[in-house]
Amino acid sequence: MSVTVIVPTILRPLTNQQKHIDIEGNKVSEIIDQMDQQYPGIKEKLVVNGNARHFINIYVNDNEIRFQDGLATRLRDGDVLTILPAVAGG
Amino acid sequence: MLTIHTRLISAMIAQASSDHPIETCGIIAGPADSNLPLRLIPMRNAAQSENFFMFDPQQQLQVWKEMNARHEEPIVIYHSHTAGETYPNRSDVELAAEPQAHYVIIPSRSLDENEIRSFRIVDQIAIEERIRIVQQYQPELEFQMVA
Numbered sequence: 628m629s630v631t632v633i634v635p636t637i638l639r640p641l642t643n644q645q646k647h648i649d650i651e652g653n654k655v656s657e658i659i660d661q662m663d664q665q666y667p668g669i670k671e672k673l674v675v676n677g678n679a680r681h682f683i684n685i686y687v688n689d690n691e692i693r694f695q696d697g698l699a700t701r702l703r704d705g706d707v708l709t710i711l712p713a714v715a716g717g
Numbered sequence: 718m719l720t721i722h723t724r725l726i727s728a729m730i731a732q733a734s735s736d737h738p739i740e741t742c743g744i745i746a747g748p749a750d751s752n753l754p755l756r757l758i759p760m761r762n763a764a765q766s767e768n769f770f771m772f773d774p775q776q777q778l779q780v781w782k783e784m785n786a787r788h789e790e791p792i793v794i795y796h797s798h799t800a801g802e803t804y805p806n807r808s809d810v811e812l813a814a815e816p817q818a819h820y821v822i823i824p825s826r827s828l829d830e831n832e833i834r835s836f837r838i839v840d841q842i843a844i845e846e847r848i849r850i851v852q853q854y855q856p857e858l859e860f861q862m863v864a
Binding site: 633635636637682684686689691709711712713714715716717 | 742744760764768769770771772774775777778781782785790794796805806807808809812813814815816817
């Protein structure tokens with residue numbers, strides 16, 4: 628499965644400033660592992676203790692993975708995976 | 718320095734006032750790399766709290782996709798502080814993820830435009846900057862402004 632990952636501004640220093648990356652994988656977790664191979668350091672920005680970080684929103688197409696199977700959410704060829712840090716504060 | 722139209726300031730103050738005592742939040746989008754705030758988009762505060770805000774994640778995705786399609790970026794990210802303090806607090810600094818944005822804080826208890834503050838937050842360090850409020854933009858830009 629090839630999916631397109633949309634990389635947020637804050638992580639672009641890790642991806643040579645690329646905004647879109649095409650990655651192979653069947654599940655969200657596999658995409659993140661694959662990205663981390665190519666762009667070391669990205670996984671720890673997204674995942675903690677096996678789950679997506681609290682203030683990182685990950686969407687497959689228009690759906691947050693939090694309301695699907697989290698990092699185990701399965702992907703179809705051509706899906707778009709968007710990573711967006713939550714905009715939040717006190 | 719943040720240069721911003723007075724109508725956008727008024728719109729942020731009105732929104733903060735209407736949402737008080739819940740924290741208000743939103744963005745002002747503008748052309749990428751322009752440093753020019755034009756299109757004010759109020760965001761739903763999913764936290765509905767007096768001392769915390771979080772953009773509704775579904776709305777955030779739609780707004781970010783729209784900005785991407787229009788070659789825009791968030792020039793201003795604003796929220797209110799309902800108890801009146803105007804400096805970013807710890808979570809404001811820890812969660813800031815748009816290094817190019819002006820982080821604007823509106824104290825919703827006083828609602829005086831002179832009390833509004835703007836900050837750059839990069840690598841978990843907040844630095845205050847001057848706000849220059851202008852009465853007009855170039856006419857063709859005012860057409861694009863939403864406030």
